[in-house]
Amino acid sequence: MNAREALLDAPRLVPPRREPAARQLPLIPYIQSLRANALLGWPSSAYEEPVTKRRVLGRSSFTVCDPDAIRHILVDNQANYLRTSGSVRILRPILGDGLLISEGAAWRHQRRALAPAFTPKAIERLAPHIASAIEDGMAELTAEAARGPVALFGFLHRLALEIAGRSMFSVAMERHGPELRRFIAEYSVRIGRPHLLDILIPLGWPAPLDLPRALFRRRWTPFLDTIIAARAAEAAPREARDLLDILIAVRNPETGAAFSYGELRDQVATMILAGHETTAVALFWALYMLALAPELQERVAAEARGADLAEAAGCASDGRLPLTRAVVDETLRLYPPAFLIVRRAVAADRIGAHAIAPDDIVAIPPWVLHRHRRFWRDPDAFDPARFLPGAPPVPRYAYLPFGVGPRVCIGAQFALTEAVLALARIVGRFRISPIDPRPILPAAVVTTQPEHTPPFRLEARR
Numbered sequence: 001m002n003a004r005e006a007l008l009d010a011p012r013l014v015p016p017r018r019e020p021a022a023r024q025l026p027l028i029p030y031i032q033s034l035r036a037n038a039l040l041g042w043p044s045s046a047y048e049e050p051v052t053k054r055r056v057l058g059r060s061s062f063t064v065c066d067p068d069a070i071r072h073i074l075v076d077n078q079a080n081y082l083r084t085s086g087s088v089r090i091l092r093p094i095l096g097d098g099l100l101i102s103e104g105a106a107w108r109h110q111r112r113a114l115a116p117a118f119t120p121k122a123i124e125r126l127a128p129h130i131a132s133a134i135e136d137g138m139a140e141l142t143a144e145a146a147r148g149p150v151a152l153f154g155f156l157h158r159l160a161l162e163i164a165g166r167s168m169f170s171v172a173m174e175r176h177g178p179e180l181r182r183f184i185a186e187y188s189v190r191i192g193r194p195h196l197l198d199i200l201i202p203l204g205w206p207a208p209l210d211l212p213r214a215l216f217r218r219r220w221t222p223f224l225d226t227i228i229a230a231r232a233a234e235a236a237p238r239e240a241r242d243l244l245d246i247l248i249a250v251r252n253p254e255t256g257a258a259f260s261y262g263e264l265r266d267q268v269a270t271m272i273l274a275g276h277e278t279t280a281v282a283l284f285w286a287l288y289m290l291a292l293a294p295e296l297q298e299r300v301a302a303e304a305r306g307a308d309l310a311e312a313a314g315c316a317s318d319g320r321l322p323l324t325r326a327v328v329d330e331t332l333r334l335y336p337p338a339f340l341i342v343r344r345a346v347a348a349d350r351i352g353a354h355a356i357a358p359d360d361i362v363a364i365p366p367w368v369l370h371r372h373r374r375f376w377r378d379p380d381a382f383d384p385a386r387f388l389p390g391a392p393p394v395p396r397y398a399y400l401p402f403g404v405g406p407r408v409c410i411g412a413q414f415a416l417t418e419a420v421l422a423l424a425r426i427v428g429r430f431r432i433s434p435i436d437p438r439p440i441l442p443a444a445v446v447t448t449q450p451e452h453t454p455p456f457r458l459e460a461r462r
């Protein structure tokens with residue numbers, strides 16, 4: 001029996017879930033759900049229909065789960081679908097004009113310039129940073145586990161931030177980490193959440209949270225400057241040590257110009273923020289799934305203990321850890337950290353039977369798509385066998401944890417390397433079990449987060 005057949009035979013885990021609403025929420029509760037937990041805003045029909053439509057404040061808003069339509073929006077006619085003014089209003093104070101929210105020629109230049117920093121070769125160069133942060137994290141976890149139950153979610157956040165910090169600056173984040181975490185927490189708890197008027201008021205007109213966000217930015221950029229200055233004071237190396245070196249060396253292929261200082265700072269903020277929270281929540285859900293499925297956990301532990309992990313580069317894709325990788329892939333299906341990809345139409349267009357008007361919203365929700373009744377057998381079950389070698393291919397455009405098309409996640413390979421290695425290390429070293437019997441449900445705010453974060457029992461494996 002091969003690994004996939006063995007897994008198909010094992011009992012299937014259906015993790016705790018909340019039934020979707022029977023029908024569309026009225027407008028006000030719908031808008032409230034965007035701020036509190038966007039998962040509550042999708043009715044059961046969204047999980048069955050290719051496209052659902054609702055009117056929001058005078059515009060049509062489409063939830064799109066049709067593969068052809070998704071390809072049209074994100075690939076073939078992607079120039080017609082831009083970031084929404086709400087997204088830009090919320091993200092610009094913390095990300096500046098970095099890659100994530102820029103558009104048009106500015107985006108093209110940045111994307112082209114940054115691509116070399118994320119090739120497999122470049123990730124190979126960054127992999128030792130990832131591995132060293134995980135090794136230090138393991139020491140911290142060992143000490144914590146010896147003292148009693150472990151607050152896993154907090155640990156994984158620190159770990160992901162440490163990995164982002166070391167890969168970016170080659171420095172341990174012990175000096176800057178706590179303040180960075182305070183900044184991010186401050187933003188995501190209040191001013192980073194969408195407000196009704198963020199959606200309603202055009203960019204350029206004042207909205208109520210613009211001022212607190214601008215005040216945040218006034219404190220945030222000097223903080224980033226301190227980290228960049230400390231790192232820049234070190235002697236310049238002959239070879240790039242980290243992402244910052246790569247970003248400093250980047251030249252516009254057409255003009256030969258380097259990034260200005262402001263541009264460099266915005267990319268630093270973008271890479272740290274886009275990269276660490278998403279990976280931390282993915283790791284949390286993966287470990288929660290394994291805590292609920294002890295048999296599967298033992299198999300992952302056996303794989304990790306039998307593999308040579310001295311070389312971190314390539315561990316997500318070179319066949320050393322196929323089951324661990326399948327657990328990560330299945331986690332990204334059932335708990336996609338980026339639960340929604342949203343765009344605004346520039347010009348009129350047509351999606352299947354639907355006419356799209358300028359300024360209409362099209363929302364492609366990986367959360368719904370990955371549980372859609374049309375594409376997945378047993379969609380609510382956690383079943384890594386779907387992603388093991390030999391499994392039928394996953395439906396095209398129905399699995400988009402990293403998006404697709406020209407704006408696909410630039411850090412996907414980095415994230416997979418980090419998640420697979422961290423999962424293998426943690427599960428290889430500890431047997432993880434829940435202590436609190438209450439189910440942990442997801443809440444979609446910025447990313448797909450756990451509603452509560454209880455401690456777990458971590459028992460060292462012999």
Ligand code: HEM
Nearest residue numbers: 099100274275278279337338401402403407409410411415
């Ligand atoms: C599990 C971890 C991650 C997930 C699930 C994730 C998901 C995504 C998704 C869905 C998009 C596309 C958004 C859209 O089309 O609107 C995206 C874009 C992006 N991601 Fe990630 N990401 C992850 C990790 C990372 C990491 C580690 C980095 C950086 C080191 C990163 C940097 C970015 C950037 C800069 C973009 C914008 C790309 C562009 O617009 O050209 N992400 N990510």
